[in-house]
Amino acid sequence: MKHTTIALLLLALAQDVQSQVSDRDTYLKGFDQRVAYVTSFYDTMQTAGYYQAAVRYAHNRDIARADRMFAEMLREPRGDMFWMIPSIGAYLHGKDKMSAETRALVRNAWKTYAPYRGDTENHWCMYYAALYLAAEQWPNLPGSEWYNGKSSEENLREAKEYLIHWMKITTTIGQGEFDSPDYFPEYAMPMILLSHFAIDPEMKTRGTMMTDYIFADFAAEHLDGQYIGGFSRIYQPAVYKPLLSPASAFAYLYFGTGEPTNSGWIVIPALCNYRLPEIIYSIALDRSAPVIEKERKRVRNVIRFGAEKNPPVYKYTYITKDYGIGSLQGGILQPIQQHTWSVRYTYGWPYTTIFGLHPYWSGYEVGMFFPEEVKTLIADVVASKGTYNNPDKWTGGSPFERTFQHKNTLLVLYDIEPGTTTEHIDGFFPRNLEERVIDPSGWIICKAGDTYVGWYPLQEYEWKEELDSPANKLNDIGRPQLERVKETGNWRLRSHKLQNGYVIEVRSKAEIGSFEQFKSGLQKHIPNATLVPGKVSLRYKTLGGDAMEFAFPEKRVLNGKAVDLTKTRLFDGPFLSADVGSEKLTMTYKGKKRILDFKAVTITELK
Amino acid sequence: MKSLQILLAGLMLVTCSATLFGQQSTVYLSVLSTKLFVVGAANPQTGLFYRKGSDTVWQHTGAPNIRAFGLAVHTPSKGSLLCIASGNGVHKSTDGGATWKITTGWDITEVQSVVIDQSNPQLMYCTTPYGVYRTLDGGTTWKECNNGIAMKFTSSLIIDQKNSNVLYCATDAGVYRSDDRGDTWKRTGLAVSRVRVVVQHPANPDVLVAGTDNDGIYISRNAGKYWDKTEAGLDHSTFYAIVFDPTNPQVLYAGGYVTGVYKSTDGGTSWTRKNDGLTTLNIHSLAVDPANGSRLYAGTHGGGIFQSDDAGNTWRNVGLSGSQVWTLSVQSF
Numbered sequence: 001m002k003h004t005t006i007a008l009l010l011l012a013l014a015q016d017v018q019s020q021v022s023d024r025d026t027y028l029k030g031f032d033q034r035v036a037y038v039t040s041f042y043d044t045m046q047t048a049g050y051y052q053a054a055v056r057y058a059h060n061r062d063i064a065r066a067d068r069m070f071a072e073m074l075r076e077p078r079g080d081m082f083w084m085i086p087s088i089g090a091y092l093h094g095k096d097k098m099s100a101e102t103r104a105l106v107r108n109a110w111k112t113y114a115p116y117r118g119d120t121e122n123h124w125c126m127y128y129a130a131l132y133l134a135a136e137q138w139p140n141l142p143g144s145e146w147y148n149g150k151s152s153e154e155n156l157r158e159a160k161e162y163l164i165h166w167m168k169i170t171t172t173i174g175q176g177e178f179d180s181p182d183y184f185p186e187y188a189m190p191m192i193l194l195s196h197f198a199i200d201p202e203m204k205t206r207g208t209m210m211t212d213y214i215f216a217d218f219a220a221e222h223l224d225g226q227y228i229g230g231f232s233r234i235y236q237p238a239v240y241k242p243l244l245s246p247a248s249a250f251a252y253l254y255f256g257t258g259e260p261t262n263s264g265w266i267v268i269p270a271l272c273n274y275r276l277p278e279i280i281y282s283i284a285l286d287r288s289a290p291v292i293e294k295e296r297k298r299v300r301n302v303i304r305f306g307a308e309k310n311p312p313v314y315k316y317t318y319i320t321k322d323y324g325i326g327s328l329q330g331g332i333l334q335p336i337q338q339h340t341w342s343v344r345y346t347y348g349w350p351y352t353t354i355f356g357l358h359p360y361w362s363g364y365e366v367g368m369f370f371p372e373e374v375k376t377l378i379a380d381v382v383a384s385k386g387t388y389n390n391p392d393k394w395t396g397g398s399p400f401e402r403t404f405q406h407k408n409t410l411l412v413l414y415d416i417e418p419g420t421t422t423e424h425i426d427g428f429f430p431r432n433l434e435e436r437v438i439d440p441s442g443w444i445i446c447k448a449g450d451t452y453v454g455w456y457p458l459q460e461y462e463w464k465e466e467l468d469s470p471a472n473k474l475n476d477i478g479r480p481q482l483e484r485v486k487e488t489g490n491w492r493l494r495s496h497k498l499q500n501g502y503v504i505e506v507r508s509k510a511e512i513g514s515f516e517q518f519k520s521g522l523q524k525h526i527p528n529a530t531l532v533p534g535k536v537s538l539r540y541k542t543l544g545g546d547a548m549e550f551a552f553p554e555k556r557v558l559n560g561k562a563v564d565l566t567k568t569r570l571f572d573g574p575f576l577s578a579d580v581g582s583e584k585l586t587m588t589y590k591g592k593k594r595i596l597d598f599k600a601v602t603i604t605e606l607k
Numbered sequence: 608m609k610s611l612q613i614l615l616a617g618l619m620l621v622t623c624s625a626t627l628f629g630q631q632s633t634v635y636l637s638v639l640s641t642k643l644f645v646v647g648a649a650n651p652q653t654g655l656f657y658r659k660g661s662d663t664v665w666q667h668t669g670a671p672n673i674r675a676f677g678l679a680v681h682t683p684s685k686g687s688l689l690c691i692a693s694g695n696g697v698h699k700s701t702d703g704g705a706t707w708k709i710t711t712g713w714d715i716t717e718v719q720s721v722v723i724d725q726s727n728p729q730l731m732y733c734t735t736p737y738g739v740y741r742t743l744d745g746g747t748t749w750k751e752c753n754n755g756i757a758m759k760f761t762s763s764l765i766i767d768q769k770n771s772n773v774l775y776c777a778t779d780a781g782v783y784r785s786d787d788r789g790d791t792w793k794r795t796g797l798a799v800s801r802v803r804v805v806v807q808h809p810a811n812p813d814v815l816v817a818g819t820d821n822d823g824i825y826i827s828r829n830a831g832k833y834w835d836k837t838e839a840g841l842d843h844s845t846f847y848a849i850v851f852d853p854t855n856p857q858v859l860y861a862g863g864y865v866t867g868v869y870k871s872t873d874g875g876t877s878w879t880r881k882n883d884g885l886t887t888l889n890i891h892s893l894a895v896d897p898a899n900g901s902r903l904y905a906g907t908h909g910g911g912i913f914q915s916d917d918a919g920n921t922w923r924n925v926g927l928s929g930s931q932v933w934t935l936s937v938q939s940f
Contacts, residue, residue: 078649078650079647079649080647080672081647082647083647114670114671114672114673115672116670116672116673116674116694116695117694117695117696117716118694119674119694119716119717124713128713143708144706147670148670148695148707148708148709149698149706149707149708149709150708150709158712158713159713161712161713161714162713162714165713165714301736303717303736303737303760304736304758304760304779304801307758371676371717371719371735371736371760372639372640373803373820373847373864373891373908374801374820375820375845375864376864376889376908380640
């Protein structure tokens with residue numbers, strides 16, 4: 001009942017926040033209410049856990065129980081960097097309140113439990129942020145007092161070096177695990193902890209700046225609690241139920257959008273003193289005019305089959321108040337969980353998306369990024385990412401896929417080698433579309449509230465009905481629970497032609513008028529494609545009147561002029577601006593600016 | 608005095624017998640992973656395991672959840688100096704595994720192998736997906752040594768047995784040789800992609816053997832200048848492990864992706880399969896007991912460790928079921 005009352009109040013507040021950007025006081029009041037909502041689930045929870053302990057310490061209640069929880073959790077630490085971050089977070093919130101015995105237990109854990117450092121950016125970011133904070137807390141200890149045999153000073157120095165290195169490459173050539181709705185917390189949590197708890201003033205400022213940075217990146221591609229665009233990594237089922245992603249929990253807490261949630265990911269951030277600058281949530285919430293956001297990111301470290309360690313990723317995202325459509329340029333840009341393009345919209349919770357892919361897997365792909373043996377890697381990957389070699393999977397990139405986006409029009413082409421896993425392409429159409437019309441013109445024309453989506457398949461296809469999850473159980477505010485129960489009804493478009501593609505057009509009622517007007521508009525815009533092996537190309541005149549020419553893999557021409565993706569800046573949009581190599585991000589909103597300068601380690605605000 | 612002589616003679620006999628039958632040998636192995644490994648989960652133990660003498664139980668030392676690709680044992684110190692190559696870097700112990708220190712920093716990661724210069728243990732090398740690194744001070748500082756290497760993914764490295772300035776390494780672009788302890792490298796005559804292992808004849812340093820991913824086994828008899836592909840009897844193309852029998856260098860064993868164990872008795876010219884008792888054919892590591900050439904070990908990908916006491920004719924599983932045994936070393940101190 002306590003949660004329901006708070007949730008209803010918050011929902012009303014959230015809807016208000018979405019309609020207009022709040023003043024600072026109103027925002028902060030709403031933030032505090034959301035913090036209270038989130039933490040209220042944990043301060044009475046009896047199950048032992050770091051979040052439960054952290055909330056008790058922060059709220060100064062039932063400290064003895066928090067101590068017992070800590071002792072229980074530390075009896076057999078596990079989780080590597082996923083242990084390091086919550087345990088150091090809980091410790092830092094409670095160190096002045098916990099018993100001396102509990103403090104000693106925590107200290108001992110950092111001596112006796114040896115976490116694995118991991119093999120990817122989010123692992124390293126968490127590992128070193130936690131190690132940095134721990135080394136600051138326990139200075140002047142010899143190597144014999146640490147799990148890795150290094151002294152406090154050595155650990156502090158190594159952690160600082162990595163963190164600064166990560167910040168530098170992120171702000172010069174882009175984040176590697178970029179814009180991941182699922183891995184957003186793995187960056188936000190350690191940076192928020194550094195912002196709150198780092199003793200060194202420079203690292204504290206850096207923590208604040210990087211938190212600003214990743215939230216600004218999210219804000220520029222945010223719509224109603226959802227991350228918009230192509231992503232480096234996303235899991236099923238969040239790929240077709242976007243609000244399941246942990247990033248949406250952060251959107252709820254920091255932007256006040258999406259669904260009230262008690263996600264554990266936001267508990268420790270909720271207890272920290274980092275507050276989102278007004279300019280960032282203003283950027284996240286203001287969708288009064290369409291936004292075109294172009295970004296440059298980087299591929300995760302390529303260790304085989306490529307000469308370049310971190311090739312560029314080019315993103316293009318278009319967002320209105322009703323929908324967003326975003327894409328990466330295609331190809332293998334991240335292993336396993338890449339999401340190359342999608343349309344997401346505000347209607348139809350929880351299935352708020354339409355997207356397509358070539359469900360590809362190979363030893364070549366995973367061998368590009370993982371050091372184990374190429375021939376056994378697929379089996380190793382499937383052990384933890386069970387959908388990887390499933391021909392029906394909904395995540396992953398493909399070397400045989402390329403995109404070309406201009407505003408709210410997207411062209412996607414495939415030139416798939418025979419014998420490749422797999423020899424089909426798929427499209428996801430959610431069950432809750434108001435309309436899914438197979439028009440005689442060839443267009444599949446969908447209506448999702450005030451958002452209209454047109455999909456023109458270039459080859460013959462078939463429909464399959466999909467089994468998926470839930471919906472009969474309601475949450476505290478009367479909406480279906482985000483959990484995995486069975487239901488049916490989503491639709492899979494499948495086409496078995498190897499030379500293939502489609503055109504996506506998205507418009508809103510505000511942009512084009514009625515659904516009938518959208519339909520009649522599409523009927524006059526038929527793509528002209530060439531689909532033979534090695535020569536896959538497409539000419540198309542958009543609903544907006546722009547001429548797009550696209551030839552697989554990399555020839556993109558807009559209105560007669562070649563599009564050079566290599567000139568893409570780190571951030572290029574109405575709100576965010578950054579040049580490659582600059583180590584600087586400028587946020588702009590209605591004449592106000594916030595400039596993060598990572599060379600000088602300064603934050604400058606201009607009003 | 609006489610009884611003392613008898614006692615000493617008896618002790619020598621016991622020692623010799625034990626050595627002859629491998630009882631004094633210590634087997635070290637690195638477990639990269641298990642079938643159940645997931646980063647962040649409560650995983651079964653990985654890392655460095657060892658078994659001494661006639662022990663039947665494998666002991667674990669060092670961090671329990673590192674992904675250990677490689678290991679190195681300093682023989683003159685009788686295993687006091689040990690190193691592990693892991694995802695966390697190069698771990699070093701100077702007390703036989705009682706205590707450990709990670710000697711590398713954040714920038715050396717996913718370490719594939721570590722090699723100790725047996726005559727100068729301050730000098731060590733490690734190989735990584737990002738190339739070769741060297742330390743001259745026992746691991747206090749490491750330096751990248753990739754000058755001349757085209758594709759940096761380096762799986763293994765060996766120090767020439769007669770001249771420790773000479774190194775060979777197996778890379779994604781062939782086998783490379785350095786004559787200056789890694790300062791500079793030149794590609795040998797083997798330029799095939801994805802070389803996974805290179806080994807040297809125990810007595811003749813001009814003889815090198817390399818195993819590749821997808822391209823079989825190559826032999827050079829002139830210190831890498833020219834290489835010949837050896838194919839007689841080989842039905843597979845991917846080899847991760849090759850080992851000479853140190854007691855009879857005409858005998859070699861090789862294993863790799865679903866190969867089981869191949870044996871050559873003519874210096875690598877021809878091969879026969881020796882899989883009786885091997886329930887896992889995916890082989891990643893091989894080692895011959897230096898005190899008993901009939902005893903060898905095969906580390907598998909997901910099937911634990913197998914032992915043969917009859918020169919490969921029959922095998923039996925001797926533990927660590929489910930483990931990926933990435934590297935093996937048998938020492939007879």
